Amino acid sequence: MSASTFDLDIYVDWRSSFSFLGTILKVLALGPLFPALVALYYGEDLLPFLVAAAAMAVTGVGLERLRTDRDLGNREALLMVSVTWLVVPLFGTIPYLVAGQGTVAHPVNALFESMSGFTTTGATVLGEISVEQHSRSIMMWRQLTQWIGGMGILVLMVAILSELSVGGAQIISEEAPGFSLEKLTPRIQETARTLWKIYLGFTIAAALVYYGLHLAGLAPNMDLYNAIAHALTTLPTGGFSPKARSVEAFTPIVQWAVMPFMIVAGTNFALFWYVLQGEPKRLTDNPEFRSYLLAIGVVGLLISVLLGSGVGLATVPSNIGPLVGDVENSLRQGLFQTIAIVTTTGYASMDFNTWSQPTQLVLLFAMFLGGSAGSAAGSIKIVRWYIVYRAMGRQLFTTVHPTAVRPLRMSDSVIDEETVRDIFIFVLLFVSLFVFSTIVIYLDAVRTGLGISALEAMSVAIATLGNIGPGFGIVGPMNSFLPFSNLAKLYMVFLMWIGRLEIISVLVVFTPAYWRR
Amino acid sequence: MSASTFDLDIYVDWRSSFSFLGTILKVLALGPLFPALVALYYGEDLLPFLVAAAAMAVTGVGLERLRTDRDLGNREALLMVSVTWLVVPLFGTIPYLVAGQGTVAHPVNALFESMSGFTTTGATVLGEISVEQHSRSIMMWRQLTQWIGGMGILVLMVAILSELSVGGAQIISEEAPGFSLEKLTPRIQETARTLWKIYLGFTIAAALVYYGLHLAGLAPNMDLYNAIAHALTTLPTGGFSPKARSVEAFTPIVQWAVMPFMIVAGTNFALFWYVLQGEPKRLTDNPEFRSYLLAIGVVGLLISVLLGSGVGLATVPSNIGPLVGDVENSLRQGLFQTIAIVTTTGYASMDFNTWSQPTQLVLLFAMFLGGSAGSAAGSIKIVRWYIVYRAMGRQLFTTVHPTAVRPLRMSDSVIDEETVRDIFIFVLLFVSLFVFSTIVIYLDAVRTGLGISALEAMSVAIATLGNIGPGFGIVGPMNSFLPFSNLAKLYMVFLMWIGRLEIISVLVVFTPAYWRR
Ligand SMILES: [K+]
């Protein structure tokens, strides 16, 4: 055997990737300073945040020096993305570990909570969610990780993945030619700045509306802390709430107020850029946006009718008003829960563990929809389903007219066939990974004697892979993922990570072809 | 509005399609004569079969005259196929209706049972399966419908659908160039004859082996009637059994003997043609055949281990030997049930309603695999999954090397990209129809107060759409579909029909483009 067989001919400029990660870490070192301010205000411990900020800054500066003349090609960008969403959540565990409060003092739980935050999943392993058990500053760190993660995914989706043709993500740049980039680095900053402004603007608006309701006397417990906390987790479709009972803890008018912000959070942010340019029709005529509202309307009304007629409930919840025959309450619960699931936010306006199995199953299937591409929403995303169904319609035509050539169109542009194929592959890869993961998680539950139903096992897999957050039964919206084994939790950390990065961007790094010329 | 807007410009030569259906009906009029012979032997009523035969013969001769110079193009073939699998099952209800025995005397139930037969599904609405409740001749008609349906689907798949590029079915002809047809009509008869011989040969072999075990004293209750009955429902992957407890009613050695015949029934029959030509490697090297055996091995062993260790059971069945720690019994049950489900035969060697939910969920997911293309098996089929996973692997490569051109290969031939796309569309159409149907069936159950679980509802949809037969709970292998409403049963009749014909061949007939130039 010749020596060259063992020659590690690594073709990827990994130093550039890690140098870029260094810059990101350096910037994100500012993040812990916000909960540090909260700690100062409430007289809580500053140490967890100072340690985190210092660790990120030092590591960031160090990594940055790996390469001064860095040049990100396709592969370096892919590596950077995968590694960033792994390393940043690792640093994100520091405040939990240093603070040592409750269940997240354990390293595996801390990693789960941190990954769930930065991937905007919103699944939790907190034993008890309260500002008594956990300091307000630690809870604010938890919420902030989602806001940072949401911002990161917006930039990633619109500026990077769309250029790398990952799982048909190129559809986003076709939809938003204003954001199209020739080369990666030069215009990323410009794109990022525009997105950042829109994202920040909506976050501030949400906080003002939530707090405004409080000032108007319509939301007694929506104080400034809660208003900021929920604004930080609404826009990234995150779903972490400092309240154990999520948005159920607030008045009905708050629940109505959260809905439009969730819808905004699940919309392609590039379309808001057009609205700002004075072209609102680019939003309202957009096929994905219309399909997205249609899906929410159809599923929401179905669930509302099921709840309002009583057949949608297994047990009647005592902590919210009556549903049967109450139009406002049924509509509110049906729409809120549908929006929360379709946008993959994962908030709850009631415990849907009280729902009957048929209603839960509708919600389970809705988990596969996902919000819009170009938002921080997870799961498969509406635009992919839109293309899939358009391609099916075309198939029916070409079966009759085999020689007909019918390009698929979306808005004004033609979707090229490679994009269509990429989308098909993504959807089936997602569904296959869901099936495989359900079995893995279910068998691990059997191994550890954790009795869960098939519906619960499926909900765990899709809630983590789709970055949704809550599922059914033991992982219901008022419960937690704590009872699972450490092995299962680490597998779910993997699912949240790979799901967040559209699967293919991570898988590709594990192929030999990636590392070779 | 001009008159031409309302002008029905039907471009399809439907007379040719119906004339061809006439010929099929005429030939199938011979079918009822077999159960008539059984009736003669047992001294039972001949009338049900004579009426059916007469009705089919008369209608067949009548329809045949619609067109004497018939010419089947693509569209006429598609129409003929859809209409045949609807009209033949309608005529198949006549024996049930005339005999008036038990639940299938009701028209909706008769149609369900007949459609389930001719589509080789094996789902039943018989209230009580026994030769006491139903005459032996009526039960033989029920089994014969599956054998006829299986033969029909073999010819359809290999000779017609593969030419019409329905859902990527062209893959079959690429695998079996010996069967490739230039024009539809001339060589269909030759292909049909070859297939018919192989199918008949295996049926006779199965009957001889089953009855041989009886003669050798190893299968006391496998008399000649039962041997023929089970041979007639094994090869079409049908699964109807004259025994209420299916193959559980027989000795373990019978269960072992049924397994290889189910595997044969789920194999691409074109490959047996090569074996007869002295090229057995064409079978053993075939990627679909190898994937098929691999899938059976992996799922079968997993279920065997779950059953053998005890965690796979919810309740310990009292009517079969002990499973925990019994290697032979665990392997037998695990492999039998996996083979029965993957080949979509649907026989049962034990009541898998006694299994725990994790084990049932593994079986539910396995229902989406399907046997091989070019067999009478239903569901998605292994070759499609094979292509899907190969395309995913290629995707990982092309994400790194965007300019690389990598055609997918299977055996020696290149799979063209249109076929790959057709396969993706088929798989997603199948899964979407499954999701939609689960909700429809579940909501109808809610409407009629039929309490079923989410797992049961899903199993009903896939068991009918995938032409498998039994599901879980009330539709378990020893139960029946009787409790559903007539509306739900008619919807399931639709699912069996559309699932059997690879969905697209039916849907296409409902598009306006199909009927216009
Ligand atoms: K979420």
Ligand SMILES: [K+]
């Ligand atoms: K079957």
